[in-house]
Amino acid sequence: MSNSQEAIDAPTSRPDKKQIRAVLASCVMGTTVEWYDFFLYGVAAGLIFNKQFFPAHDPAVSTMLAFATFALGFVARPIGGLVFGHIGDKMGRKRTLVMTMLIMGVATFLIGCLPTYDQVGILAPAMLIVLRLLQGVAVGGEWGGAVLMSVEYAPSGKKALYGSTPQAGLAVGLVLGTGVFALAGAVMSDGAFTSWGWRITFWLSLLLVLVGMIVRLKVMETPAFRDLEQSEGKAKVPAKELLSDPISRRNLWLGMGARWVEGVAFNAWAVFSITYATDTLGMERQSALLGVMAGAVVLLFLIPVSGMLADRVGMRETYAVGAVLAAIAPIVVFPMLHTGNALVFGFGIVLALGVLYPLMYGPEGAFFATLFPVHVRYTGISAVYQVSGIFASGLTPMILTWLLDRADGGTSLLIGYFVVTGVVSAVCALCIRSTPVPRRASGRTATKTASVV
Numbered sequence: 001m002s003n004s005q006e007a008i009d010a011p012t013s014r015p016d017k018k019q020i021r022a023v024l025a026s027c028v029m030g031t032t033v034e035w036y037d038f039f040l041y042g043v044a045a046g047l048i049f050n051k052q053f054f055p056a057h058d059p060a061v062s063t064m065l066a067f068a069t070f071a072l073g074f075v076a077r078p079i080g081g082l083v084f085g086h087i088g089d090k091m092g093r094k095r096t097l098v099m100t101m102l103i104m105g106v107a108t109f110l111i112g113c114l115p116t117y118d119q120v121g122i123l124a125p126a127m128l129i130v131l132r133l134l135q136g137v138a139v140g141g142e143w144g145g146a147v148l149m150s151v152e153y154a155p156s157g158k159k160a161l162y163g164s165t166p167q168a169g170l171a172v173g174l175v176l177g178t179g180v181f182a183l184a185g186a187v188m189s190d191g192a193f194t195s196w197g198w199r200i201t202f203w204l205s206l207l208l209v210l211v212g213m214i215v216r217l218k219v220m221e222t223p224a225f226r227d228l229e230q231s232e233g234k235a236k237v238p239a240k241e242l243l244s245d246p247i248s249r250r251n252l253w254l255g256m257g258a259r260w261v262e263g264v265a266f267n268a269w270a271v272f273s274i275t276y277a278t279d280t281l282g283m284e285r286q287s288a289l290l291g292v293m294a295g296a297v298v299l300l301f302l303i304p305v306s307g308m309l310a311d312r313v314g315m316r317e318t319y320a321v322g323a324v325l326a327a328i329a330p331i332v333v334f335p336m337l338h339t340g341n342a343l344v345f346g347f348g349i350v351l352a353l354g355v356l357y358p359l360m361y362g363p364e365g366a367f368f369a370t371l372f373p374v375h376v377r378y379t380g381i382s383a384v385y386q387v388s389g390i391f392a393s394g395l396t397p398m399i400l401t402w403l404l405d406r407a408d409g410g411t412s413l414l415i416g417y418f419v420v421t422g423v424v425s426a427v428c429a430l431c432i433r434s435t436p437v438p439r440r441a442s443g444r445t446a447t448k449t450a451s452v453v
Helices: 003-009 017-052 059-091 093-111 123-151 157-186 190-205 205-216 225-231 237-245 246-280 285-313 315-338 342-356 358-369 376-394 396-406 412-431
Strands: 435-441 446-447
Touching: 017 093, 017 157, 017 190, 017 205, 017 246, 017 396, 059 093, 059 237, 059 246, 059 376, 059 396, 059 446, 093 123, 093 190, 093 205, 093 285, 093 435, 123 157, 123 342, 123 358, 123 376, 157 190, 157 246, 157 285, 190 205, 190 376, 205 285, 225 376, 237 246, 237 376, 246 285, 246 315, 246 358, 246 376, 246 396, 246 412, 285 315, 285 342, 285 358, 315 342, 315 358, 315 412, 342 446, 358 376, 376 396, 396 412
Parallel strands: none
Antiparallel strands: 435 446
C-alpha cells in the first residue's frame, strides 16, 4: 500500500493504547460469544438434534436434516450482513455490535429451552429453525463490525495483526463450545446428557453475553467512521453504492471466491469431523471433541502469528498459500483420521485446523477490508463473508456427509472437493487488488482508496 493511499484514509487523530486495548478486548469477547453460540449448534446438530428434533429410520437422513438446519444459519447470515452492514455504515460500528450480541445470546438461550419432537411434534424442529435463523442474522452482522472495529483502529503496518484479533474469538468460542460439551458429557451419564444436560451448554450463553456487553459498551466508535461522519461522506444506500461501482463489484465476487476453501476447511475439521468420528469411525464422542478442542487451542495461538506474517510478506500472498495448503491437507489428514486412533485423530485435526487453517483465517479480516472504502466497508465485508458462507460453510457438513455416503465411507470424493475449492480460492485471492474507488463526500465527487484505514 502506498504512502499516499495510507494518508488519504488515515484518521485525523490516533487513539491511545488504553482505548486500543479496550477495543481489541471487546472484539475478542464479541466474536467469542457469537462463535461459541453458532458452533455449539454445529456440535449439537450431529450428536443431539438429529435424534431429538429430527427422528428418522435412517440415521444418515436424521444427521443430514440436522445439518440442514445448521446450514440455514448460514443462509440467514447474508440477511444479517446486509441489514447490520447498512446500519453499521450509517450509524456506526459500535451500536450495531451491541444489537448483534443481544440477538445471538437470547436466541441461543432459548434453544436450550426448546421441547423435543417427542413432546410437541413438528413444532419442535420449527421453533429450532426460527432460533437458528436468528443466530445466523446475528453472526451476519457481528463479524464484519468486529473486524472493522479492530482494523480501523490499527496503526500502519499492523493491519493484519489487529484484524486477526477478533478472528481469535472463533478459536476461543470453539474451545469453549467443544470443551463445555465434552465436560458436560463427561460428568453426566449418557442418558442424562442426552435428555437434558446438553441444554446447560446453551444456557451458559447468557453469562458470556453479560461479560461481553460490559466490555463492548465501554469502547468508542472507530476513528475512520468518526472522520467519515465529519466529512458528511456516508452513503445514502450502502448496498446500492457498493453494487453500482464496477471495482467494488469485482472485489465482491473475488472475495467470495477466495473465501470458499476457508469455509470448507473450517467446517470440515471443526464440525463434520466430530460426526465422522462417531458415526463412521465408531470413536468415542469425547475423543472427537477433545481432538477438535486441541486443534482450536493451537489455532488460537497461530492466528496472530499469521497476522504478523501477513503484515510482513503481504495479506494476499499469505492467504493464497493458505488456500493451496488447505486444498491438499485432506490427502494427509483423512488417512490419519481414518485410523480411528484418538491420538492420531487429534494430531490430524491439529495439523489441519490448528496449523494450516490460520494462514487463511488470520489475515482474512484485514485482507477483505482492503476491498472497499470506508463508506460502504461494513456492507462490503459482510457481503463477502456472509454470502459466500452459504456455499462455503453452511452446506459443507451436509455436502461432505453426502459425498461420504456416495463413496461408501471412502474419502476420495471429499478430497476432490477440497482440491476444487482450494484452486478456485487461491486463484481468486491472487487476482484481488486494492484499487481506488470513487465515492461521494459533502455533495462533491471525491476519490477514496480501498485501503484499510
